[in-house]
Amino acid sequence: MSGAILTASAVCKSFGAVTAASDVSVQVPEGAVYSLIGANGAGKTSFVNMVTGYVTPDTGSIRLRDREITGLTPREITRLGVHRSFQIPQLCNELTVLENMLVAQAIHGSHTPSFLKPGRSREAKDRARATLERFHVAEHADRLIPELSGGVKKLLDIAMAMAGETRIMLLDEPTSGVAADEKFPIMDLVIGALKEIGTTVIFVEHDMDVVTRYSERVLAFYAGRIIADDAPDEVLADPDVQKYVTGGAQ
Amino acid sequence: MTPALLIGGAVAATALLLAGAVLLPDWAMFLTTMALAKGLVSLGIVGMMRGGLVSFGQGLYYCIGAYVAAMISNGLGVSDIVLVTVLAVAVTGAVGAMFGPLLATYRGIFFAMLSLALSMVLYGTLAKIPAIGGTDGLNVASPTFLGWAPEGRALQTGLYLYVAAVVVIVGTVMRLHFDSERGLITLAVRENELRVEYLGASTRNAMAWNYVFAAMLGGFGGATAALALGHVDPEFAFWTTSGEFVFVAILAGWLSVPAVFVSSIILELVRSFSNLYFPNTWQIFLGGFLLAVIFLLPDGLGSLARNTLRRLRRGTKA
Numbered sequence: 001m002s003g004a005i006l007t008a009s010a011v012c013k014s015f016g017a018v019t020a021a022s023d024v025s026v027q028v029p030e031g032a033v034y035s036l037i038g039a040n041g042a043g044k045t046s047f048v049n050m051v052t053g054y055v056t057p058d059t060g061s062i063r064l065r066d067r068e069i070t071g072l073t074p075r076e077i078t079r080l081g082v083h084r085s086f087q088i089p090q091l092c093n094e095l096t097v098l099e100n101m102l103v104a105q106a107i108h109g110s111h112t113p114s115f116l117k118p119g120r121s122r123e124a125k126d127r128a129r130a131t132l133e134r135f136h137v138a139e140h141a142d143r144l145i146p147e148l149s150g151g152v153k154k155l156l157d158i159a160m161a162m163a164g165e166t167r168i169m170l171l172d173e174p175t176s177g178v179a180a181d182e183k184f185p186i187m188d189l190v191i192g193a194l195k196e197i198g199t200t201v202i203f204v205e206h207d208m209d210v211v212t213r214y215s216e217r218v219l220a221f222y223a224g225r226i227i228a229d230d231a232p233d234e235v236l237a238d239p240d241v242q243k244y245v246t247g248g249a250q
Numbered sequence: 251m252t253p254a255l256l257i258g259g260a261v262a263a264t265a266l267l268l269a270g271a272v273l274l275p276d277w278a279m280f281l282t283t284m285a286l287a288k289g290l291v292s293l294g295i296v297g298m299m300r301g302g303l304v305s306f307g308q309g310l311y312y313c314i315g316a317y318v319a320a321m322i323s324n325g326l327g328v329s330d331i332v333l334v335t336v337l338a339v340a341v342t343g344a345v346g347a348m349f350g351p352l353l354a355t356y357r358g359i360f361f362a363m364l365s366l367a368l369s370m371v372l373y374g375t376l377a378k379i380p381a382i383g384g385t386d387g388l389n390v391a392s393p394t395f396l397g398w399a400p401e402g403r404a405l406q407t408g409l410y411l412y413v414a415a416v417v418v419i420v421g422t423v424m425r426l427h428f429d430s431e432r433g434l435i436t437l438a439v440r441e442n443e444l445r446v447e448y449l450g451a452s453t454r455n456a457m458a459w460n461y462v463f464a465a466m467l468g469g470f471g472g473a474t475a476a477l478a479l480g481h482v483d484p485e486f487a488f489w490t491t492s493g494e495f496v497f498v499a500i501l502a503g504w505l506s507v508p509a510v511f512v513s514s515i516i517l518e519l520v521r522s523f524s525n526l527y528f529p530n531t532w533q534i535f536l537g538g539f540l541l542a543v544i545f546l547l548p549d550g551l552g553s554l555a556r557n558t559l560r561r562l563r564r565g566t567k568a
Contacts, residue, residue: 052448078450090448092441103438106431107449115459116426119434164450 005030005200006051006082006168011060013046019224020046021057026219026226028168033191033201035211037235038221038245044204045087047221048170051202052084053077064168081167087176087204089157091145097156098141101128101163108164135159135189150177151186158190162199169194171203175210183207187214208236208246220245251429260422263508267414271407281518283410283478286417288312289514291471292498293424294464299504300428301457302440303357307365308495310372311342311468313487316476317376318342318469320388331393331412331477338473339466346465354458369487376484387483390476413474420467421507427463428507436460497536501543503550513551 004027013021020043028034036044049055051062053074062070069077092100102124106113118124132138135155140148148156154174161169174190175183191214194201205211211218211232218235220228222244228235235241251259270282291312295305315338322328322337353364377385392399395408427433435456438446443453476482485491494517501513520539524532547553 074447075450075452078448084448090442090445092438092445094441095437099434099437103434103446104449106434107446107451109431113431113435113451115432116423116430118426118429119431120429160445160449 003029005065006202007061007063008047008051009061009063011047011050011057011062013050013055013057013224019043020055021050021060022224024060024224024226026229028200028202030200031195031198033195033214033216034203034219035215035217035232036202036204036219036221037206037208037211037241042221042245043224044221045172046224048084048172048202048204051077051168052082052170078164081165082170083161083164083166083168084170085154085158085161085172085174087173089153091153091156091160093145096142096144097132097137097148097152098125098128100145100156100160101132104160104163105131131159131163132156134193149179151179151182154178155186155189162193166194166197166199168200168202171201173204173206175205175207183210184213212236251425256422256425259425259508260418263418263421264414267411267418270414271411274410276403276406279406279410280478281522282515283406283413284475285515285518286413286511287471287474287478288495288518289471289498289511290417290420290467291464292495292502292514293420293507293510294467295495295499296502296504296507296510297424297428297436297460297467298457298464299499300433300440301436301460303361303457303460304496304499305365305461305464306362306489306492306496307367307369308464308468309487309489309492310365310369311346311465312472312475312491312495313369313372313376313482313484314342314345315339315469315472316390316482316486317382317388317472319473319476320390320482321382323391323393324388329391329394329399330397331395331409334393334477335416335470335473338469340469342469342472343462343466346462346468350458350461350465351454354454354461366489366492369492370489373484373487373489376487383483385484387481387485390480390482392480393477409474409478413478416470416474417511420470421511424463425507432456432459497540501540501551503547503552505549505556506552509550509552509554 006028008024008026011021011024024047036047038044046055050057053072056071061068064080064082069080092103102119105124105128106119129138129141132141137152137155140152175186178186187210191201215232218232219226220235220241227240227244228238236246274282291308295308298305318338318341319334323334328334349368353361356364376382382388392405400408435446435451439453439456446453472486498510498513498517502509520536521532524535
């Protein structure tokens with residue numbers, strides 16, 4: 001596929017006797033929205049971890065456009081524009097929402113953050129507040145992280161990941177731990193913001209309503225293998241997917 | 251911190267320290283000079299504490315700075331205080347740059363123990379080299395100030411004013427650094443290293459720089475302490491010396507720069523008077539004082555200003 005921004009070829013990964021990825025090959029076109037589904041332990045998060053450098057594949061290769069990124073550190077991969085959010089939001093609990101955003105800005109703003117340039121300047125704060133407003137969390141700017149709801153934490157986690165130039169965004173269960181009535185508004189907001197800047201999105205999700213509503217293509221994982229790779233309706237109708245992933249829910 | 255507050259603080263500190271040069275009796279001026287010099291070493295530890303690391307081995311740089319001062323003034327005949335301290339800072343900065351990247355990969359007790367181990371290696375080595383005085387150490391010649399060679403009260407005042415000027419300048423620069431982009435990233439490193447790495451910053455790099463800054467401050471503190479005392483010995487690198495720097499850093503907390511120097515002066519005062527009145531049990535009083543601060547002000551003396559401001563704001567809103 002000539003327009004692929006991310007290519008994984010024959011990627012394998014085992015943790016002792018547990019196979020997290022077995023010959024996984026994927027090509028994700030630029031600007032697409034993909035979702036990864038599968039039961040717990042199927043290999044979805046392991047795939048995200050391998051793409052973002054948290055885990056190195058045993059064999060196989062992962063390429064960003066023409067650049068090999070297998071074995072690079074998370075920091076190096078992030079610097080190439082591959083960002084991620086986490087199933088459990090990774091935030092700085094003793095900093096306020098605004099300060100968390102300022103940290104993300106300070107890091108993304110330059111390869112060498114300044115030793116003397118104020119991190120909390122009015123200009124930096126205005127930019128951070130603008131981003132928080134875009135994600136509808138500006139009203140919480142002065143609150144500490146433990147005081148926030150799950151939905152606000154998720155949004156802040158994603159907003160921080162998007163502070164830099166984002167070519168690919170990997171969202172690990174963006175709606176887990178979020179109230180049922182907040183799921184669609186959060187996804188509308190996040191996917192809308194990412195599509196607006198043409199970012200390729202790959203998200204891990206258990207809620208099939210979210211999967212069918214937002215993804216253009218679905219990869220179904222089972223025991224470290226991809227057992228289906230197609231449009232959402234096709235994948236959810238697949239007998240293997242119904243047997244191993246959705247349990248006949250669709 | 252706003253620029254107005256920063257400048258105001260620097261001006262107030264300068265005025266206070268200048269007043270000290272006139273008002274303080276000899277013994278208090280010496281005590282304050284030593285406290286300010288040691289406070290700089292603790293300020294370096296506070297810089298690392300902001301990133302979640304506590305060094306139990308800052309005696310290493312304090313001692314290197316002191317021995318560099320002793321050796322270049324005795325061996326090379328260099329007595330100018332600026333030159334002596336700049337060379338000491340350069341040497342400790344270089345040594346810090348050598349160990350910093352290695353130590354910055356460690357966290358918690360491992361970092362603390364490794365830093366302690368390095369300082370104790372230096373202690374043991376110095377104690378076993380008779381050429382540089384062994385356990386007796388070395389005497390240090392009195393410093394000169396751009397060719398001026400004062401004696402008595404004038405020498406003490408000159409030393410005091412030099413250290414005070416450096417404290418104001420370095421304190422201001424460190425405040426700017428704590429509030430800078432890097433300072434903010436250091437706070438984030440303490441909170442969540444995974445997040446920082448996934449934002450694209452190197453936690454190791456951030457902590458290595460903080461370590462090097464602390465080494466340079468340690469070198470300056472050691473050099474000026476050696477010049478003030480007129481003598482250095484391996485005890486400068488002993489673990490109890492490093493422990494005193496940590497004590498001051500914990501007492502001050504990570505929020506305030508002036509609190510570090512206030513805490514250092516408190517320690518010196520307590521030590522001096524306790525030694526006088528109950529020489530064998532003064533550490534008990536010191537330990538009790540630290541425990542009280544930890545329970546009542548977990549973020550240190552520096553949090554007093556923050557807590558007062560918060561109370562005032564709440565009062566205004568109500």
